[in-house]
Amino acid sequence: MNDLKKYMQQLGQNAKTAAREIAKASAGQKNKALEVMADEIEANKDALLDANALDMAAGKENGLDEALLDRLALDEERLEGIAEGLRQIAALPDPVGEMSQINAMASGIKVGHMRVPLGVIGIIYESRPNVTADAAALCLKSGNACILRGGSEAKHSNLAIAKCIRKGLQAAGLAADIVQVIETTDRAAVGELVRMEGFVDVIIPRGGKGLIERISQEARVPVIKHLHGVCHVYIDDYANSEMALSIALNAKTQRYGTCNTMETLLVSKAVASDLLPKLAVLYNEKGVELRGCETTRSLIDGCVAATAEDWDEEYLAPILSIRVVDGIEQAMDHIHQHSSSHTESIITENHTNAMRFLREVDSSSVMINASTRFADGFEYGLGAEIGISTNKLHVRGPVGLEGLTTQKFIVFGEGQIRQ
DSSP states (O other), X not given: OHHHHHHHHHHHHHHHHHHHHHHTOOHHHHHHHHHHHHHHHHHXXXXXXXXXXXXXXXXXXXXOOHHHHHHHOOOHHHHHXXXXXXXXXXXXXXXXXXXEEXXXXXXXXXXXXXXXXXOEEEEEXXXXXXXXXXXXXXXXXXTOEEEEEOOGGGHHHHHHHHHHHHHHHHHTTOOGGGEEEOOOOOTHHHHHHTTOTTTOSEEEEESOHHXXXXXHHHOSSOBOOXXXXXXXXXXXXXXXXXXXXXXXXXXXXXXXXXXXXXXXXEEEHHHHHHHHHHHHHHHHHTTOEEEEOHHHHHHSTTOEEOOGGGGGOOOOSSEEEEEEESSHHHHHHHHHHHOOSSEEEEEOSOHHXXXXXXXXXXXXXXXXXXOGGGOSTTTTTSSSOSXXXXXXXXXXXXXXXXXXXXXXXXEEOSSOOOO
């Protein structure tokens, strides 16, 4: 344990030193590093896939469920996505040093804001090896050093990606310690990381509810988090039927193991008898198990009775809970009670209802006539994302470059003194 503590303290000291270097790096340096990282990902596809195959084999042997295996898996398309994400981040404007809201005061001084890095970011995540590249890239471009702790189930994949990251940093003349990957799989390393107040400025966990609850309880460092994604789609009285069918199908079945996948479908009773049987056919073709309220079960053959727990469940699987509601008021009441404040969508052609939903639903993303699957940094034009925050301070929703910076006051004077 003493050796682990010493190891983690050394990582922290390295990161603190590296943070000063990356904070003053030019946009050109950072972009070159990202471009080379992308090139290295593409040039080393075979090695990355071989490393991932070791993790997948171990995961199956250790009984990982299908959702976790899906998150763990890499293929050529996902590797291309990682490389494209790196290049998109390189193409984004550099937020560091951006000045705004500069106003002249009565005293003659000018007061404004400058965007600056957070410092050292600790990122703890499970399964998804793409997070290693995404997190490194976003921290790098936003001028932060980072300490990455991936799950043991993705060890080989993460270390293989880390090699590509180091080559990018080296090519740009930047210190390797700007991005450090914790190599030990000892779970106690997480406990050390979240208590390193002197070295780490913020912790970002990505993973299951259990992981995030543990970190929230143990951390002495500020945490940017979301516990889980219980996302809703509400089909309003005034919904376009074809649009409703398309969105409700996509939001659930486009991919099951993601936090922006719909877990509960709310349907206005005015359209339920028309739409629910049609949706049941579509879901049945995809192998989705349906769990519903009493009214839903009367409209769909073979629908299982939903329990009280179902309304709060993040399935991450081909399971969907369905409730028929009286209208928008009851839909929003249900969301208020059961949502995890991640993403909610209304399907409607009624402008008044749409605007009410936007104003009154308190989640990090609220949508009109769109699939919840769009709640993603890439889809929002942020490049890759480091996670989706349901915090209200200091950042909310998909966390991209701006979310990894803060602001300081800057003052321009010409010799003024306070009277």
